[in-house]
Amino acid sequence: MAAGKKLDWAAIKTEYISTNISQRDLAKKYGIAPRTLQQMAGREHWFDKRKSHKAKLVKKSLQKIATKESNLLAKELSVADKIASVLDKALSDAQQFQRHIVQTKYKEDGAEIWDTKEKIFDKVDMQSLKQAADTLQTVEKMKRSMLNILTESERTQLEIARERLELEKQKAEAADKTDNEVHVVLEGDWKELAE
Numbered sequence: 792m793a794a795g796k797k798l799d800w801a802a803i804k805t806e807y808i809s810t811n812i813s814q815r816d817l818a819k820k821y822g823i824a825p826r827t828l829q830q831m832a833g834r835e836h837w838f839d840k841r842k843s844h845k846a847k848l849v850k851k852s853l854q855k856i857a858t859k860e861s862n863l864l865a866k867e868l869s870v871a872d873k874i875a876s877v878l879d880k881a882l883s884d885a886q887q888f889q890r891h892i893v894q895t896k897y898k899e900d901g902a903e904i905w906d907t908k909e910k911i912f913d914k915v916d917m918q919s920l921k922q923a924a925d926t927l928q929t930v931e932k933m934k935r936s937m938l939n940i941l942t943e944s945e946r947t948q949l950e951i952a953r954e955r956l957e958l959e960k961q962k963a964e965a966a967d968k969t970d971n972e973v974h975v976v977l978e979g980d981w982k983e984l985a986e
Contacts, residue, residue, distance in 0.1 A: 796822075798821060798823065800831065803817060803821055803823075803828075804831075804832075804835065804837060804840075807832065807837050807841060808837060808840050808841045808844050809841075809844060814828055814829055814832055864937055867933070867937055868934065868937055868938075871930050871933045871934050871937070874926065874930050875927075875930050878923060878926055878927055878930070881923065882923065886911050887919075888915045888916045888917075888919050888920045888923075889911050889912055889913065889914065889915055889916065890909055890910070890911055890916070891909070891910055891911075891912055891914075891916060892907060892908075892909055893907070893908050893909075893910050894906070894907045895907075895908075
């Protein structure tokens with residue numbers, strides 16, 4: 792270190808805690824004897840503070856990621872809710888699937904004119920009904936997927952898989968017990984061998 796130059800220990804400490812620089816490199820950078828820097832760092836627990844600082848950074852990063860993911864999920868759920876709301880509104884109309892668009896062509900003063908009207912018939916528009924049912928099913932799947940909700944069938948399959956796993960585990964444990972048994976049979980006069 793240059794003679795007469797006063798060190799800013801707070802800045803050196805901050806640099807050590809907030810970066811990945813080693814104590815040796817930090818001492819070299821500021822022209823300090825490595826032993827002097829090690830003593831200061833030990834006295835003020837720089838290493839523990841660096842560890843704590845990194846843990847806080849990781850925690851903040853995880854919180855930001857979780858917030859971002861939850862905001863995205865909230866938007867997706869909002870879209871699914873809006874689709875469900877539109878579908879609900881359409882389904883609350885008793886004649887929704889009996890409305891048909893009818894186009895009629897006629898000529899007036901030599902010009903071709905199309906007249907489009909909505910008419911209600913007794914016949915149900917099965918294609919529109921199927922599309923509404925498909926949309927409802929898609930919205931339900933989206934919500935279940937986003938909220939990690941299992942259907943009854945999925946729950947049953949999961950329970951069967953758990954039971955199979957437990958049975959396999961019990962079989963493996965039983966096999967281990969029988970494999971570990973050792974039987975020793977001594978024949979002849981074994982007392983002579985012991986002497």
